[in-house]
Amino acid sequence: MENDLNDKQIQILKIAETLFAEKGFDGTSIRDISKEAKINVAMVSYYFGSKEKLLEALVLFKTSGLKEQLVNLIEENLEPIEKINKLIELYINRLNCNRGIYRILHFELASKKKVLELESFTDIKKSNLKSLELIIQEGQAKGVFRKDVIIPLLTPTILGTYFHFQMNKPFFEEILDLKTEEAYNNYIKTDLTKHIQQTIKALLIYEN
Amino acid sequence: MENDLNDKQIQILKIAETLFAEKGFDGTSIRDISKEAKINVAMVSYYFGSKEKLLEALVLFKTSGLKEQLVNLIEENLEPIEKINKLIELYINRLNCNRGIYRILHFELASKKKVLELESFTDIKKSNLKSLELIIQEGQAKGVFRKDVIIPLLTPTILGTYFHFQMNKPFFEEILDLKTEEAYNNYIKTDLTKHIQQTIKALLIYEN
């Protein structure tokens, strides 16, 4: 896969990400993108070939580097629970920075039959799960984590909580009285992240 | 809001639900629906007014009765933790039966600015939150639940976990070795539900 994108291509990808996040993949037209990017409609086809291939390029562009971050985390000299907390923080931060593309990836794409570079994305998910497993097994070996946790179900709880919060943004803005974009993002970085960390910690440690 | 739908209207709603679930709201055309339902294109506009109002009618059609179920649950003579468990079971079961429309509601729709003539749906969410609050406050009064829980964040954890699991179906089918549709749904009804119940219980009870 080519990764040598020029400035204009990257500009297009960034605007595509924003619009996909706002209005969905189907809800965003190439003309929307080209208008926002102040380029000609034909440029998208010229650079990426098609709308779908544009999405494919966007996925590859945005998912690079995560695996390395996780491996580094595992090798750090920290208590297991601290690693878990850091992993959650890392996840939430990354999701929140790339919320557009991750939403498409996790939800909109999951339902389409089309299989683009889906394998590469599945690989990322498996690799992430492996990293999580390593940390938890370490904690179990040290006797601080329960041994009957279903590890693959932790990811849905971590990511799902974030996504559900993000997808119901207008609702939570209202009931939590988060009036500005800044206040909302700040709430995610502090309270929501803490909530998820607390939830996972309780689940891993609490004995019936 | 009128609730007197005739057979033909209900037939249209059911097919719309299937197609929306399969291909998304934007990805489904009125012609797709009318073709599948073997009716004329104009009938959708004739009965519902517009595509958006069709969705609105679908929401109302599918979400009726939930509020009553929750109120009944609250009034039951059960321990708070048992009520929470039942509430989670009720949620997951309902979501799983109506997964098509709930997916649209929670994810696809939430991101659109234009929509949200769906006050009725916001009302449902608020009402659900109120029910959850009542149960938890009861548990707090009895001294069995922690008092520093952020109640509005429980819903994202409960529903988000389910949705993330459901949206990444192909992935979890593979890594959990759930080969049939039945095995998958069974896993949701037993293991996943239990996981969520355990998670929320731990969060509500576990003291640092």
Next chain:
DNA sequence: GTTTAAATTAAACAGTTGTTTAATTTTGCG
């Protein structure tokens, strides 16, 4: 400066979109 390739453009293409119209058929009621 000339040549050649890349970048950019406006226009056209062939479909599809949601919705409306006006005509026709079906239905229910006296």
Next chain:
DNA sequence: CGCAAAATTAAACAACTGTTTAATTTAAAC
């Protein structure tokens, strides 16, 4: 029956869809 309301239809509507074409401009190399 007759007749009005409801249901159903084909057709048209204008706007939008992703993509392609062919012409033009820009950039780089010689």
